[in-house]
Each structure stands twice: as C-alpha cells, then as structure tokens.
Amino acid sequence: MTDPAEFVRRFATFWSAPEPERLSELLTPDVTLVQPLAPRTRGLAAAEASFRGLFALVPDLRASVDRWGAHGDAVFIEFRLRGTFAGRIREWPAVDRFTLRGDKASERVSYFDATALLLPLARRPLAVWRWWRSAPR
Amino acid sequence: MSDVERFLARFEQFGREASPERYEDLFDPSEGTVLHPGMTAPLPRRQVRAYMATYLAAIPDFLFEVESWAERGGTLFVEARNRGTVGGEGLEWRTVYCVTLRGDRVLRGRAYADRVPILARLLPDMTLAQAAALGAPAPGLDVSDGSGPDGAP
Numbered sequence: 001m002t003d004p005a006e007f008v009r010r011f012a013t014f015w016s017a018p019e020p021e022r023l024s025e026l027l028t029p030d031v032t033l034v035q036p037l038a039p040r041t042r043g044l045a046a047a048e049a050s051f052r053g054l055f056a057l058v059p060d061l062r063a064s065v066d067r068w069g070a071h072g073d074a075v076f077i078e079f080r081l082r083g084t085f086a087g088r089i090r091e092w093p094a095v096d097r098f099t100l101r102g103d104k105a106s107e108r109v110s111y112f113d114a115t116a117l118l119l120p121l122a123r124r125p126l127a128v129w130r131w132w133r134s135a136p137r
Numbered sequence: 138m139s140d141v142e143r144f145l146a147r148f149e150q151f152g153r154e155a156s157p158e159r160y161e162d163l164f165d166p167s168e169g170t171v172l173h174p175g176m177t178a179p180l181p182r183r184q185v186r187a188y189m190a191t192y193l194a195a196i197p198d199f200l201f202e203v204e205s206w207a208e209r210g211g212t213l214f215v216e217a218r219n220r221g222t223v224g225g226e227g228l229e230w231r232t233v234y235c236v237t238l239r240g241d242r243v244l245r246g247r248a249y250a251d252r253v254p255i256l257a258r259l260l261p262d263m264t265l266a267q268a269a270a271l272g273a274p275a276p277g278l279d280v281s282d283g284s285g286p287d288g289a290p
C-alpha cells in the first residue's frame with residue numbers, strides 16, 4: 001500500500017508544471033478519468049490526449065493543493081485550478097477522488113461545478129471543439 | 138463512537154430520509170455554514186432549512202448513499218451517490234462534501250458537484266448565458282480582466 005502523502009506530493013508536483021507525458025507518474029496504464037465537461041476516458045493514452053487538449057485550451061493551467069484525506073484505497077484532494085482562457089485569469093476549486101492501485105491511481109473522478117465555465121468556453125467554440133475531440137471514446 | 142462516525146451516521150440517515158429538519162441538524166448550532174455550488178458566499182445555519190426545503194421542492198425524491206469517505210487533520214471528505222427525479226426523469230449524480238467538524242456537527246461545509254446535468258433537466262430551454270449566470274462562482278473565479286501580463290487570451 002502506497003503512502004497517500006507521497007501520492008499527494010506527486011500530484012502537487014505534477015500540477016506545478018503539468019505535462020501530459022508525466023501523467024504516467026500518477027496514473028496506471030488502464031486508468032479511468034471522469035470529469036465534468038469532457039467525456040470519460042479509459043487508458044493512459046486517452047488521458048494524455050485529453051490533457052493535451054485541455055492544455056491547448058488553457059496553456060497556463062496550474063493547480064495548488066489546499067487539503068487532502070485518505071481512507072483505504074481512496075484519496076481525496078481539494079485544490080484550486082487557475083489559468084487563462086477567453087481572455088481572463090480564472091480560478092475555480094475542485095476535488096479529485098482517486099482510487100489507488102499500488103502507488104498510482106487507477107481511477108480519478110473530478111468534482112467541480114462547470115456551470116460558471118460555460119459562457120467563457122462558449123466564447124472559444126473552436127478551441128473547445130478541439131479539446132472535446134481530443135479525448136478518444 | 139467518534140465524532141466522525143456520529144456525523145457520518147447522521148449524514149447517512151439524512152441521505153435515506155432527506156428533510157429540511159434533518160439537514161439543519163447536521164450543522165453546528167452557532168456557527169455552522171455551508172457553501173453549495175453556485176452560492177457566492179457560505180450559507181449560515183439559520184438559512185439551511187429554507188435552502189433544503191427549496192431543493193427538495195425541486196427534487197422531492199432526492200436521496201443519496203455514502204460511497205466513500207476520508208478524514209485527515211480535521212477535514213472530512215464524503216463522496217455521495219445521489220438519486221432523484223429531475224425534470225420528470227430519474228437522474229443519478231455524485232457530490233463530494235468537504236467538511237470541517239466541530240464535535241459531530243458541521244462547522245464549515247462545502248459541496249463539490251457539477252450542476253450542468255441537473256440544470257439541463259430542470260430548465261431545458263435555458264440559454265447558455267442564463268446557465269452561466271446561475272453559475273455565479275465562488276469569489277475568485279474571475280481573477281483579472283486579462284489586461285495584465287498574465288491575461289493574454
């Protein structure tokens with residue numbers, strides 16, 4: 001059983017300078033990602049493609065960890081995402097719930113309210129379309 | 138039984154039989170607050186009963202089960218699977234509650250969930266702009282107007 005604090009540390013390190021190719025440091029090859037606004041993905045390649053699309057939409061997206069907790073194989077991380085899109089710097093809070101297998105996550109479910117992001121996203125329809133299409137189904 | 142266990146038992150009971158009174162009873166009587174998605178400021182305990190009455194008027198058969206939880210450093214995370222009839226159809230969605238307890242009551246609670254699927258069912262004719270307005274973010278979403286060095290589109 002991995003130390004959840006170590007997983008959270010790697011999560012924070014990833015989000016300080018995120019690169020899709022480094023997702024393998026956090027996620028298992030068969031990982032499932034579930035999140036608002038984007039289709040569910042399965043597999044590391046699909047996760048990397050989805051994140052590439054996300055970073056094409058919000059190149060300066062970063063996150064900082066506020067609080068976390070772990071119980072059994074579940075790790076919850078409360079954090080804030082911050083990045084520029086549609087001409088403004090935007091910050092919104094989220095919680096990711098990970099299911100760990102060994103020292104990596106085999107599932108990640110992201111929780112945040114996407115309602116307030118709808119209008120800014122609608123102002124960039126082409127970019128959003130590319131992002132949406134970037135995630136294999 | 139610990140404070141966390143007592144809170145979880147009461148919270149699960151609320152999930153099985155949701156009511157404004159049970160919801161209010163989750164909170165610290167003097168200083169309990171909660172922030173749900175779309176709220177611009179935390180709601181004090183004296184207003185949570187009315188909030189839940191409105192919520193249950195929209196989703197009368199609302200119920201949930203706790204799927205997982207974790208506690209560390211005074212913060213409790215609870216992941217719930219919700220069910221209810223929304224806009225005439227059954228819907229299932231999930232929420233994570235991030236809670237600071239005082240004893241076995243909520244001192245500060247925050248709910249994390251995506252309202253887009255629920256709003257799409259409740260208000261199918263709503264425009265994107267109206268939906269975005271309902272999504273009035275917690276303070277800090279719009280950090281700048283983009284005129285500074287970090288604000289390039």
